[in-house]
Amino acid sequence: MSRPEDTLPPDLFYNDSESRKYTTSSRIQHIQSQMTHRALSLLSLRSPSLILDIGCGSGLSGEILSTFSPETNPGGPHTWIGLDISSSMLAVALEKEVEGDLFLADAGQGVPFRPGTFDAAISISAVQWLCNAESTEESPAGRLSRFFNGLYASLRRGGRAVCQFYPKNDEQKKMVSSAAVRAGFGAGLLEDDPGTKSAKTYLVLTVGGGELDG
Amino acid sequence: MKLLTLNFLTCARKACKSTTLAFPLRPKDAELEIVEADLEPLFIRNILPRVEWEALRTLCQDLGLPQLPPAAPEPAALFAPNPSDPSIPSDKLVRPGKEGEGEGEGEGEGEEGAPTQTLKDLHHVLLETTIREGKLVCGNCGHAYAVKEGIANFLLPSHLV
Numbered sequence: 417m418s419r420p421e422d423t424l425p426p427d428l429f430y431n432d433s434e435s436r437k438y439t440t441s442s443r444i445q446h447i448q449s450q451m452t453h454r455a456l457s458l459l460s461l462r463s464p465s466l467i468l469d470i471g472c473g474s475g476l477s478g479e480i481l482s483t484f485s486p487e488t489n490p491g492g493p494h495t496w497i498g499l500d501i502s503s504s505m506l507a508v509a510l511e512k513e514v515e516g517d518l519f520l521a522d523a524g525q526g527v528p529f530r531p532g533t534f535d536a537a538i539s540i541s542a543v544q545w546l547c548n549a550e551s552t553e554e555s556p557a558g559r560l561s562r563f564f565n566g567l568y569a570s571l572r573r574g575g576r577a578v579c580q581f582y583p584k585n586d587e588q589k590k591m592v593s594s595a596a597v598r599a600g601f602g603a604g605l606l607e608d609d610p611g612t613k614s615a616k617t618y619l620v621l622t623v624g625g626g627e628l629d630g
Numbered sequence: 631m632k633l634l635t636l637n638f639l640t641c642a643r644k645a646c647k648s649t650t651l652a653f654p655l656r657p658k659d660a661e662l663e664i665v666e667a668d669l670e671p672l673f674i675r676n677i678l679p680r681v682e683w684e685a686l687r688t689l690c691q692d693l694g695l696p697q698l699p700p701a702a703p704e705p706a707a708l709f710a711p712n713p714s715d716p717s718i719p720s721d722k723l724v725r726p727g728k729e730g731e732g733e734g735e736g737e738g739e740g741e742e743g744a745p746t747q748t749l750k751d752l753h754h755v756l757l758e759t760t761i762r763e764g765k766l767v768c769g770n771c772g773h774a775y776a777v778k779e780g781i782a783n784f785l786l787p788s789h790l791v
């Protein structure tokens with residue numbers, strides 16, 4: 417199976433029928449919500465916070481952030497702002513009347529919020545898209561650097577970000593995490609079910625040198 | 631888009647990053663919509679110190695909304711004194727009446743008293759007042775970001791990145 421990010425840029429790949437497929441597939445929904453819960457536990461937010469969701473898609477993660485749950489979202493409900501490059505995905509989110517604000521935006525172009533805006537950020541299965549450049553003037557390194565610099569600035573001190581992504585290989589894993597470190601983040605890579613088909617990679621980022629205890 | 635979100639938004643262009651003129655973006659031809667949202671008192675308390683009050687005041691003026699006070703409310707103005715607080719003599723307590731319903735629900739709410747009208751007003755302007763259609767204009771470069779059905783388009787053509 418070819419990886420979607422190798423065939424087309426995400427705004428073209430997630431056209432209307434792909435968006436609907438992605439959002440209605442219960443297997444994908446299940447994995448996505450599992451990963452969101454994992455990311456939330458790594459963020460360990462204690463009270464209702466302002467969260468940036470990078471690559472929010474149809475709002476699957478957002479719906480979890482918006483719902484208080486003593487077990488899985490004890491600090492919630494949170495208020496979130498979502499960015500996505502696919503207007504078809506955002507159209508599905510709009511239909512579902514999700515509670516977060518939605519932006520049609522390319523995280524590889526930066527994060528358009530003033531310094532210290534967010535308590536935390538979350539990104540599920542999106543960052544690998546930044547590793548392919550769609551034109552010759554944009555290098556993957558340039559896009560990753562604009563994204564992480566923007567993300568770093570938009571988080572308040574002591575803030576955290578958790579990005580689950582699907583690195584193509586070790587080289588890409590390294591490229592992503594070192595771009596985050598260059599932007600100023602404290603960074604750790606966490607792997608669930610390593611070496612299996614369902615391996616999941618989480619990049620856990622801290623602002624202001626906070627210790628990772630996750 | 632909630633007015634809260636607009637209070638944190640800047641122009642996306644790299645050239646505008648270093649100037650103070652790129653914040654706040656000014657709405658043009660804005661069509662507002664009130665979207666009811668659950669009151670989340672602890673969120674309001676958390677976010678209030680980060681709100682640029684002057685920008686919010688100007689925004690409300692521009693949109694023809696009721697005038698906000700010159701300074702942001704103090705945190706103490708957000709909650710009525712807690713009836714269970716032993717430092718307040720019980721005869722000085724004014725029961726918040728109907729406003730007190732929902733008291734004690736949810737975790738972490740026990741420490742605070744009932745949300746005041748000030749807090750509810752903030753909730754209404756920040757989280758329930760939204761821009762449904764219109765444009766957001768950068769004060770530095772003049773770029774206008776379109777808002778359609780509440781979704782702002784921040785995709786930049788590559789020559790503007």
Ligand SMILES: [Zn+2]
Nearest residue numbers: 641646768771
């Ligand atoms: Zn600008």
